Amino acid sequence: MPDHEERREERMPTLQLRDVAKSFGAVAALRSGTLEVWPGSIHALVGENGAGKSTLVKIVAGVHRRDAGEFRLLGDPVDFGSTAESKAAGVAVIYQEPTLFPDLSVAENIFMGRHPRGRGRRIDRTRMYAESHALFARLGVGIDPRRVANGLSIADQQLIEIAKAISLDAKLLVMDEPTAALSGNEVARLFAVARSLRDEGRALVFISHRFDEVFDLCDTVTVMRDGAYVSTARVAETTEAEIVAKMVGREVAELFPKTPASIGDVVLDVQGLGSTGEFHDVSFQVRAGEIVGLAGLVGAGRSEIARAVFGVDGYDEGSVTLDGRVVPKGSPRRAIRAGMAFVPEDRRQQGLVIESSVARNISAVIRGGLARTGLLTARAENRAAGPWAARLQVKTSALDMRAATMSGGNQQKVVIAKWLATGPRLLIIDEPTRGIDVGTKAEVHRLLSDLAGQGLAIVMISSELPEVLGMADRVLVVCEGRITADIARADATPENVMAAATRSTSATAATKEPA
Amino acid sequence: MSTATPVAPASAETRTYPAYSRSVLARLLLNREAAVIAALVVVFLYALGNVQYFDGPLTIYNLLKEYAPILLMALPMTLIIVTGEIDLSVASTLGASAAVTGVLVVDHDLSVPSAAVVAIVVGALLGALNGFFVAYVGLPSLAVTIGSLALYRGLAEGLIQDKRISGFPGALRTWPTERIGDTQYPNIIIPIIVLAVLFGLLLHFTSFGRSVFEIGLSDEAAHFSGVNVARTKLILFTLSGAVAALAGVYVALKSNSVATDTGTGFELKVIAGVLLGGVSIFGGRGALHGVIAGVLLIAVLNSALQLDGQGSEVIQIIIGLLLVGSVIASNFLPRIRALLPRRAVAPEVTSKTPVNGDHTRKVAQ
Numbered sequence: 001m002p003d004h005e006e007r008r009e010e011r012m013p014t015l016q017l018r019d020v021a022k023s024f025g026a027v028a029a030l031r032s033g034t035l036e037v038w039p040g041s042i043h044a045l046v047g048e049n050g051a052g053k054s055t056l057v058k059i060v061a062g063v064h065r066r067d068a069g070e071f072r073l074l075g076d077p078v079d080f081g082s083t084a085e086s087k088a089a090g091v092a093v094i095y096q097e098p099t100l101f102p103d104l105s106v107a108e109n110i111f112m113g114r115h116p117r118g119r120g121r122r123i124d125r126t127r128m129y130a131e132s133h134a135l136f137a138r139l140g141v142g143i144d145p146r147r148v149a150n151g152l153s154i155a156d157q158q159l160i161e162i163a164k165a166i167s168l169d170a171k172l173l174v175m176d177e178p179t180a181a182l183s184g185n186e187v188a189r190l191f192a193v194a195r196s197l198r199d200e201g202r203a204l205v206f207i208s209h210r211f212d213e214v215f216d217l218c219d220t221v222t223v224m225r226d227g228a229y230v231s232t233a234r235v236a237e238t239t240e241a242e243i244v245a246k247m248v249g250r251e252v253a254e255l256f257p258k259t260p261a262s263i264g265d266v267v268l269d270v271q272g273l274g275s276t277g278e279f280h281d282v283s284f285q286v287r288a289g290e291i292v293g294l295a296g297l298v299g300a301g302r303s304e305i306a307r308a309v310f311g312v313d314g315y316d317e318g319s320v321t322l323d324g325r326v327v328p329k330g331s332p333r334r335a336i337r338a339g340m341a342f343v344p345e346d347r348r349q350q351g352l353v354i355e356s357s358v359a360r361n362i363s364a365v366i367r368g369g370l371a372r373t374g375l376l377t378a379r380a381e382n383r384a385a386g387p388w389a390a391r392l393q394v395k396t397s398a399l400d401m402r403a404a405t406m407s408g409g410n411q412q413k414v415v416i417a418k419w420l421a422t423g424p425r426l427l428i429i430d431e432p433t434r435g436i437d438v439g440t441k442a443e444v445h446r447l448l449s450d451l452a453g454q455g456l457a458i459v460m461i462s463s464e465l466p467e468v469l470g471m472a473d474r475v476l477v478v479c480e481g482r483i484t485a486d487i488a489r490a491d492a493t494p495e496n497v498m499a500a501a502t503r504s505t506s507a508t509a510a511t512k513e514p515a
Numbered sequence: 516m517s518t519a520t521p522v523a524p525a526s527a528e529t530r531t532y533p534a535y536s537r538s539v540l541a542r543l544l545l546n547r548e549a550a551v552i553a554a555l556v557v558v559f560l561y562a563l564g565n566v567q568y569f570d571g572p573l574t575i576y577n578l579l580k581e582y583a584p585i586l587l588m589a590l591p592m593t594l595i596i597v598t599g600e601i602d603l604s605v606a607s608t609l610g611a612s613a614a615v616t617g618v619l620v621v622d623h624d625l626s627v628p629s630a631a632v633v634a635i636v637v638g639a640l641l642g643a644l645n646g647f648f649v650a651y652v653g654l655p656s657l658a659v660t661i662g663s664l665a666l667y668r669g670l671a672e673g674l675i676q677d678k679r680i681s682g683f684p685g686a687l688r689t690w691p692t693e694r695i696g697d698t699q700y701p702n703i704i705i706p707i708i709v710l711a712v713l714f715g716l717l718l719h720f721t722s723f724g725r726s727v728f729e730i731g732l733s734d735e736a737a738h739f740s741g742v743n744v745a746r747t748k749l750i751l752f753t754l755s756g757a758v759a760a761l762a763g764v765y766v767a768l769k770s771n772s773v774a775t776d777t778g779t780g781f782e783l784k785v786i787a788g789v790l791l792g793g794v795s796i797f798g799g800r801g802a803l804h805g806v807i808a809g810v811l812l813i814a815v816l817n818s819a820l821q822l823d824g825q826g827s828e829v830i831q832i833i834i835g836l837l838l839v840g841s842v843i844a845s846n847f848l849p850r851i852r853a854l855l856p857r858r859a860v861a862p863e864v865t866s867k868t869p870v871n872g873d874h875t876r877k878v879a880q
Contacts, residue, residue: 333741351736358532376720390532397532397533399533399535400534
């Protein structure tokens with residue numbers, strides 16, 4: 001464990017932000033951002049969505065220029081006008097989804113803009129590959145520098161960004177929700193890399209909504225709320241409850257409050273569903289009032305199953321029946337008519353028309369019924385959308401605001417409002433709270449619980465184990481495209497769910513009868 | 516107490532939202548369509564006062580007569596560009612359908628209305644072929660319609676075979692270009708107005724039209740909401756072909772002849788008008804009244820500059836500059852808009868709104 005007191009004598013903080021502010025028009029995204037990150041430390045930055053974390057990161061990265069406040073790097077006052085300036089000063093930012101050049105090789109991506117040159121100013125590929133290889137060896141990962149970036153997993157892409165940062169000798173690495181799209185093994189590998197960078201004396205900032213990760217990886221944690229600094233503490237000296245309380249400014253009583261609901265008749269009946277290369281022999285039923293959780297590792301095929309059931313993708317064999325009627329495959333429109341609703345994983349690309357207004361998004365599915373003699377007016381859309389926005393407590397100043405201007409939690413509320421407006425029989429919700437702040441998360445859970453209580457059948461896909469265990473009446477575990485376990489609420493534990501999620505399909509029979 | 520569930524029926528506690536964040540005036544005036552309409556009015560009034568003969572009895576008549584096919588084709592083109600696609604083959608479809616009309620009427624003695632129906636069906640099929648490749652095969656419309664631009668022109672040439680078809684019989688030939696009463700307006704504006712209203716309603720006042728915008732903004736999100744993206748595109752390309760064919764029939768009758776080069780280059784005029792009218796080439800944004808103003812603006816400028824004795828090179832340069840300028844301006848308009856104050860509804864509403872779901876305190880107040 002690095003000794004902070006001693007370090008303070010001989011070194012200065014890598015990054016110092018004091019009362020940094022940034023406004024966009026009339027909106028103050030960051031009022032008073034304060035952050036001090038020391039070399040050889042992994043510093044967690046936590047806060048609800050809209051707390052100002054991303055704005056703060058973008059100021060450090062040189063994307064935005066601050067309006068006020070002090071910004072020092074290695075003790076020197078700096079003021080970045082571009083990302084190039086911040087890179088040159090030793091700052092590297094690893095985003096949730098890196099943007100590599102897909103058609104270039106891994107090594108070319110690492111050395112983009114500064115390829116090693118050989119004779120006659122030609123690019124010295126041999127050296128480039130050798131240096132890339134050395135970088136990966138140092139990180140302890142086995143990525144082939146010669147392969148093209150296209151097709152690499154997000155985890156590998158992040159490691160390439162990290163390799164790039166090290167080759168630039170970055171003193172400060174900021175990781176903005178790097179683990180959101182990673183599987184368990186990938187997270188472990190990323191953390192190993194992060195620790196080795198810490199031990200080299202670099203300063204790391206780690207942004208995450210997952211507290212177990214913060215407690216596992218970081219030594220210091222800074223909490224932000226409503227665009228302002230709240231507190232900084234040693235991780236060893238604080239608790240999750242304390243951090244959550246500071247983030248939301250109040251105690252969050254219960255995050256996963258699924259209340260018992262009377263389970264009714266079978267609503268969804270999926271039989272023998274299969275799609276080559278995606279999933280096989282998937283059969284399950286969901287009853288009215290029941291929340292069925294689909295657990296499993298990222299990439300196990302959970303989302304693919306949901307997409308096939310809803311008709312966004314087709315399938316090769318099997319059948320989907322809703323309320324006793326077969327739902328034709330490959331048509332979301334038919335699925336909607338049958339009574340299905342689907343809140344997809346990717347809000348910005350799939351759940352919402354992000355550049356469209358709140359009203360149009362909420363009324364998107366029901367608008368056919370809003371037309372009178374075939375004609376649809378904005379007034380009718382607003383009338384239909386307003387009450388739904390209100391019921392879900394969407395925070396927006398007007399119904400014509402673009403969804404893109406809202407926080408992730410509010411966007412999710414808009415997506416849910418859109419589907420509840422259709423009066424569905426079955427709601428499939430993929431990662432209901434991914435990237436959503438703690439307060440809204442509790443609201444979404446309460447909502448799902450209430451909906452189940454009103455007789456809605458719910459399929460909930462989630463990579464957060466506590467969410468699955470807290471919300472689901474029954475947990476179906478998907479592993480490598482097959483359902484490997486069907487565990488009742490009372491029997492579900494993190495251990496047996498994770499065991500089924502990582503178990504090969506040969507052991508299926510044993511897990512279907514939980515002891 | 517337990518907090519109010521979000522699905523509980525709307526009560527007095529629930530907030531209501533204003534429909535718009537900007538005032539009526541700002542919404543009506545601060546948009547690209549208003550800017551184009553204003554430019555059209557300014558240019559028109561200036562030309563009336565300053566260009567000799569512009570106020571003459573034939574100016575508007577000639578202008579509408581010449582630009583009728585452009586106006587017609589701009590209607591479905593607007594919808595296609597709003598979805599983020601493009602149809603470059605419209606002028607060739609026009610040429611092909613003009614050739615069909617010519618061959619049927621002149622060589623096979625078919626009546627003009629029957630020939631027109633056949634030509635429009637042919638045009639719709641040509642458009643549907645484009646639509647099939649774009650929507651169901653998934654090819655980019657730019658590539659598909661560059662191909663069909665050549666293909667359909669080739670069909671026209673094959674039908675006409677290096678000769679000029681002329682000599683359309685009958686009174687119906689002159690009907691489209693005859694004036695309505697004593698006005699300056701040719702009869703062709705009647706179908707144009709009818710179609711403009713229909714396309715305007717289709718784009719702005721139907722669920723189908725909303726889908727068109729959604730596809731332009733995000734076809735993936737549209738698909739996830741149950742919009743049949745492929746079918747929508749197929750319909751639009753089919754309409755485009757049919758309307759281009761109608762324009763082809765008109766052109767054949769107007770000039771009383773069809774040649775292999777009938778309508779060449781029209782597609783660029785159509786697209787220029789659509790873009791000048793405020794439709795985003797990236798899709799998702801635009802309005803039909805802006806497009807009509809955009810096409811008319813080009814028409815009025817063209818006519819005024821011609822009457823002013825300017826050569827075609829000057830006219831080309833001015834219209835080109837206007838188009839480039841409108842693209843630049845449309846990039847600045849949102850910034851200007853951002854500087855203007857928004858309607859002061861936001862603070863008042865938020866003060867009544869529970870923050871982070873803190874309902875209990877609000878009830879106590």
